[in-house]
Amino acid sequence: MATQQTRSLARFMMAPSVILLFIWMIVPLAFTLWFSFQQYNPLNPIRDGFVGFSNYALFYSNPAFLQSILNTLAIVVSVLVITVIGGILLAMLLDQPIWGQGIVRILVISPFFVMPPVAALVWKNMIMHPQYGVFADIARFFGVNPIDWFGQHPLTAVILIVAWQWLPFATLILLTSLQSLDGEQKEAAEMDGAGFLSRFIYLTLPHMSRAITVVILIQTIFLLSVYAEILVTTNGGPGYASTNLPFLVYQKALLEFKIGQASAGGIIAVILANIVAFFVMRAVGKNLDK
Amino acid sequence: MARAVTTQHKTIATAAAWIVALLIFFPILYTIITSFKSEQEAIQGFALIPSGTTESYSEVQAQSGYFKFFLNSVILSVGSTVLALLIAVPAAWSMAFSPTKRTKDILMWMLSTKMMPAVAVLFPIYLIFRDTGLLDSRIGLTVMLMLINLPIVVWMLYTYFREIPGEILEAARMDGASLWNEIIYVLTPMAVPGIASTMLLNIILAWNEAFWTIRLTTTDAAPLTAFISSFSSPQGLFWAKLSAASTLAIAPILIMGWFSQKQLVRGLTFGAVK
Structure with a gap:
């Protein structure tokens, strides 16, 4: 009896969160799905109507599409590699008595606390500017021609900025x-004559595996949707x-008002995110059970 | 002998750590330095000592009305956080204290809503906001930010609440405390630290959110993220002003962030790393 009451109370307490998140997830997504099968142009509504999969075909045949997917993956993978390896090294350095x-x-x-537009603007103007940036000052000091980062290596520049924002996160975690690694274990391993490298491979790395998984999961979610950094720097x-x-x-x-095509692209982004999410959620779910 | 080695080790580690730390912090440091330069100084090449003028700060406020954007940032981040807490506290509470078989699934599902790419719903949201007159309104954006961060808030509160020992509740019930008394006198004092840290982290996240805040505002509700982004178009040489605006935009949250390092780890890893 009491349990029944507690249970319905629990449901009642949970309802607002669950309902809100459900609406937030379903309603806009349903709209997007619907638009993705429509020709819809607010500026030129004459030919609006159902068009089947042609938006997907158009988006797919757009050469920018493949490049944008490759760029998305390049950003995610490069930033993950930089931040995880850099994070491990930095964490080990900061773990020393200093x-x-x-x-x-x-x-x-x-x-990590710097808002993305500020980070992007600071890097764009103060650090990477081909004329007045600090990198240019350094290059000139060594008698080399400064690199035009955003003209010649725009993707690398974006990756560097995003990596700078996320390295602290990886390091901190x-x-x-x-x-939380047991100091006695470390000492025991040292006493047994384990060298630095074998201590790292057999003790430190396995201990950090869960944290590394978490870092990869959370960063992937955010890295798949890098936006402000690109808007502010290279457009x-x-x-x-x-x-x-x-x-x-x-x-x-919002710039070309090709809503149908944009929605098709949005649906593709959702599918992409879901594929990634599937793997990482499984990994995290497993880790959470431990 | 052993001691000498330790000191030497410590010296090397300290030097290495400080060099790396200063390199990572350098862009922020240099921005702060440049904000105290005049526009002319700012483009005269690398210099770590500014003349110390504060003219950029007063100009930023005079030309662009910095304070209005700052106020919007405060209203949006605090408002969305309070709203999220009001909705999330009961949910996290019931999941922590009367979990069912489905609790874990619900939590994982909530986390999965966080993975939906924002662009996928950009246009529908834009339409809904336009047709309901919520575009560029503080209320609309507050709700938006609340929804974005709700999963994290529920998760974080859940991990905190779960650590409150259930026996205390049983003891209170044995002593004849009503549910209401139980909540007010027993649970609330134990939950306050967790709620406070959740609040802190969520304010930081909402303050720095830079997709919806840029796309759904124009002037009235625009927070600092939108204000700063507006500096990206003109390529003019306003670096001291840009630096001053940037410093003002990040300073409050940077300081809050320093105090919330521990909570940050916990909140952003959904309790998986403590």
């Missing part, structure tokens, strides 16, 4: 995990050299 550890931690974590260009899928969809929808 003077001023608190301040060092604060300095390292700071970029891996450091937290590292600090997707030159050409489509730094356009990722979210940015292409945004261009189609």
